[in-house]
């Protein structure tokens with residue numbers, strides 16, 4: 001038996017003992033996605049975290065995702081196998097920043113991307129993900145303006161699909177922001193037949209070149225259903241694994257090899273085994289913050 005099989009066997013045994021479910025984001029390394037019970041984008045994983053009857057949720061992703069699972073499941077044990085797996089974009093805005101925004105734009109709904117801390121969610125009117133941002137903006141039928149945080153690129157993307165005025169914070173994902181229009185043009189020259197699919201966290205000039213703009217799971221669905229056989233993928237390179245696994249006869253090219261989220265690569269099989277053995281590191285949210293953040297997350301789940 002090789003090392004990979006040994007880890008997998010130990011994790012399977014512990015997962016049953018602990019009545020645990022393992023969730024993994026689409027950017028996690030291949031071996032982590034393969035050992036998971038459920039993989040998906042941020043919205044799907046939030047939904048699954050809410051529905052699960054498991055006693056323990058092992059969240060293989062980054063801190064804000066495990067925190068969202070803890071917000072939705074206060075009675076469950078939520079584990080993030082590496083506590084230091086964070087999201088640089090989530091750390092670009094604070095609860096204090098959102099309080100100042102609300103003073104500056106009184107009455108304007110504050111739509112916060114789930115890539116944010118629980119404290120920031122607690123100050124927000126509603127949350128959104130990359131899969132539902134436009135729908136969430138449009139759900140404020142009476143409002144002529146909204147404020148989006150922390151991602152300026154997601155906000156500018158949403159602004160193109162609504163008649164509302166979209167004010168926004170200045171955060172960004174360092175890895176999606178790294179992709180330049182020149183990189184995409186170069187790839188398109190190398191693969192002129194390929195369809196270019198981009199994540200809304202990319203720069204506006206990159207999205208201008210995209211045939212389709214969607215979330216990570218939106219890309220998985222699109223690739224499966226599309227009659228095309230080759231695709232340039234404008235998101236974090238981890239998505240190439242599920243794309244290739246589900247579509248062995250199709251070709252997938254990264255828009256740029258530079259799009260590697262280091263935090264999404266931190267969790268190892270050994271970390272999952274240790275987390276299941278020790279029930280640590282556990283992610284919890286103070287109850288007063290949790291209840292206010294829950295309102296914003298539940299409004300999103302209802303609106304989307």
Ligand code: 13P
Pocket residue numbers: 026040041042043115129130131173201214215216217236
């Ligand atoms: P998705 O919601 O599309 O999975 O994206 C999450 C994320 O962190 C993108 O960088």
Ligand code: SF4
Pocket residue numbers: 062086087088089090115173174175176201236261262263264
């Ligand atoms: Fe955060 Fe970007 Fe990593 Fe997504 S890819 S978790 S937005 S740093």
